[in-house]
Structure formats: structure tokens, C-alpha cells
Amino acid sequence: MTDVVSFGPARDYVRSRVTQEFLNYECRVERVGRPSYDEETLQGTPGTRSTIYEGKCRVWATTASTVIVGDGDVQTEQTMISLPWNIDPLPLRNDEVIITNTPVEDTALEGKRYQIQDYATAGELRPTRRYTVIAMQRSA
Numbered sequence: 700m701t702d703v704v705s706f707g708p709a710r711d712y713v714r715s716r717v718t719q720e721f722l723n724y725e726c727r728v729e730r731v732g733r734p735s736y737d738e739e740t741l742q743g744t745p746g747t748r749s750t751i752y753e754g755k756c757r758v759w760a761t762t763a764s765t766v767i768v769g770d771g772d773v774q775t776e777q778t779m780i781s782l783p784w785n786i787d788p789l790p791l792r793n794d795e796v797i798i799t800n801t802p803v804e805d806t807a808l809e810g811k812r813y814q815i816q817d818y819a820t821a822g823e824l825r826p827t828r829r830y831t832v833i834a835m836q837r838s839a
Contacts (some may be wrong), residue, residue: 713826714784722755722781722827724808725800728790748795751788757781757827758798758808776834780813781827789828790815796832 732746759779766773780796790796796813813832 716826722757722783723802724756724758724798724805725754726752726756726758726780726782727797727799728752728782728786729795729797730788730791731793731795751790751794752782752786753799754786755783756796756798758801758805761808771837774836776813777816778813778832779819779829780832781829784826784828786828790818790830792816792818796830 728751729748730751731748734746735744736742737744757780759781761776761778763774763776766775782790792815794815796815798808798811798813801807801809811834813834815830816833817831819829819831
């Protein structure tokens, strides 16, 4: 038995449907360069930023918690973000995702900035790439 099954048409169909119907947020992914530090002047220079993707995405349900650090509280928020499968270059760990447009029922996420922590790998028919992201901020 030497028949070979081709998933190409099925994969393309699934990925095109998901991009149109499933990704209902818009976001921007930025690659952040490493900051530099001048030991003579003791001045730090922020890393450069470049946009590597801007377009549709999906934000999954978020979970939040508060961590006590010294005398203050830090709020952490973790979620998953799905991006189209075929974006190039691929987002990497520590790239930042900024939510630029949200559905009417979820405007609280607009402008929220997350950092990529990890990504899920999958098989041939996976329609999107799913990334674990986290946001941290000082509690008021």
C-alpha cells in the first residue's frame, strides 16, 4: 500500500476559514531589541522596536493574580493569543503583543500590552499558532 494522503487542500481550507471567522481582535506584534548600558556614563538606552505583524488575532479568556513584591503588589494577567499560521517572521519569546482593536463587548483589552512567554506546537491541520502571553503592572 503506497497511497499518500495529501492534507494540503484541507489545511488551506481550515486556515482560511479560521482567519476570516475566528480572529475577531486586531493586534500588533513588536520585536524588542536588547537595551544597552554604558558603564562609563551609567546611562541605559532602551532597545529598538520593530513591528513584525499587524492584523487579526484572537484573545482567549484571561486569568489574573496579584503577587506581593517587597512593599508593593504586582498584578499579573495571563492569556493565550492566536495568530494566523502563515505570518513571517514568526513571533518569538519576549516579543510584545499590543491589542489595537477589540470587539464592542471587550473594549477593556484595547491598548493592553503582553509579552510572549511560550507557544503551542501542533500538527499539520492546526489553523492558528497559539501563544501564551503575560502582562504585569503595579497594582494601584
